[in-house]
Amino acid sequence: MSRKRSSIDLGSMQSEEGMSGSGRDEAIYRNLYAAIVENHLEPGTKLPEDTLAEAFGVSRTSIRKVLQRLAYERLVDIRLNRGATVAQPTVKEARDVFAARRIVECGVLGQVVAKATPARLDALREIVRREHEAEARGDRRESIYLSGEFHVALARVSENEAIADFLAGLVSRSSLVIATYGAPMAGSCRHSEHDAVLDLIAAGDAEGARTWMERHLKDVERTVVLVEEEPTATDLRKILDDVARRHRGER
Amino acid sequence: MSRKRSSIDLGSMQSEEGMSGSGRDEAIYRNLYAAIVENHLEPGTKLPEDTLAEAFGVSRTSIRKVLQRLAYERLVDIRLNRGATVAQPTVKEARDVFAARRIVECGVLGQVVAKATPARLDALREIVRREHEAEARGDRRESIYLSGEFHVALARVSENEAIADFLAGLVSRSSLVIATYGAPMAGSCRHSEHDAVLDLIAAGDAEGARTWMERHLKDVERTVVLVEEEPTATDLRKILDDVARRHRGER
DNA sequence: ATATATTGTTTTGTGTACAAAACGAAAATA
């Protein structure tokens, strides 16, 4: 009756169009992606190929492909002969990501306003509704996730895939930034004002929507990056402390 | 004396920092990248793993990694069980890429103006100079290449890596678009006015630079995409012709 | 004659094997 430890259930794949790899690879990718972006895996966590291969019940070959893809998206870091770890965005990187979001999200709003329809706006309001719901019951993870979803869904209204896909990448990196530098309750303190921008868009006020979005993104960045610096500082600090202690003749 | 056909010389690699894969993979990537972007490989060309593996003197494993990366950058197309081909951007894709470039390149100009220094502007003018030189001697390939270089180098002045890398991807895709839909002498007819934007930037006129850039990119798009439609049309046309001929009782 | 079935060949997908590099702990040295 002793059976090998069962592998992770990857769920069922439905539509398989436009996918580069096999359905299974895609499923593994989604799992890892979610684990990283939803902050179940702390930045810096090592991701050994063997472990993942066993966990998902495949060979290292498939895992490698998935890790390469995540590395390209900057969600994991691969160093030569050293394997993969969950990425730890630097402060500079974090700033770049938010600056990029300002440029892209504000820039695309013209097309968004042009292509907005009542049906699409309703779909967006539905996301905001779920966002408030999650916020109300204190589900921070879901709240952050839905906030990201909103920004991406908004961009997709423009029907520009190049821009929307790029923004999706920036948003997932933002999640990593929040995980690394975020204040304990960032994102939930100031309850989301996403409804406001939808009103402006519905009114056809592209310029107003732009200034609103610029403000909103700067707010988000402020609640996050300003808590900055921690990563390598720990090691350095410990070393300096040790040196000082030894100088004082302790121990 | 019969020796196996020698493999492609990959040149020498110098600095190897910040590279995800081994130096050899990177070299292979660069070669294929250049071959595609410089239009030595026509869009739609099949890229069989075995052939590439033998050509570069490595196993399929390494080739696969490189192809995956190029697929992620949308320069090659990988279909399940069907292998890789040089990507053939659709018209919609082409429009998206140019729209994205307008958003990104105009959006980043604020930071570009803010961070511009005489030294950096000189480096940009040097690129423009070489551009004119290539143009003067009728080297269309080099001219197109340097034009792309200019746009990317300009964006890099902003020191926003996220934005600059994204733009680099858009520019390489633009090359593919030109290869697919470009008029025979697109890009060289209207000799590049890149100097003008540098003057505006040097003068600190961000708004002026933006309107100039918007205009410039719309011009470029016009010389290219408007010649549109050819890809699947060929097959369909041939079929219809055959049907018509048969109907007429010929052959 | 067109359309369908069949079969042999080519090419891709994925697992496995082995060499090289990095890591960690114990032993040697200062």
Added chain:
DNA sequence: TATTTTCGTTTTGTACACAAAACAATATAT
């Protein structure tokens, strides 16, 4: 005691092998 060296273990990089899918060309049937 602190540092360096060495050696065994773990983990990654790359080639290779085999199965499954696609492709191409011929044969068969309508």
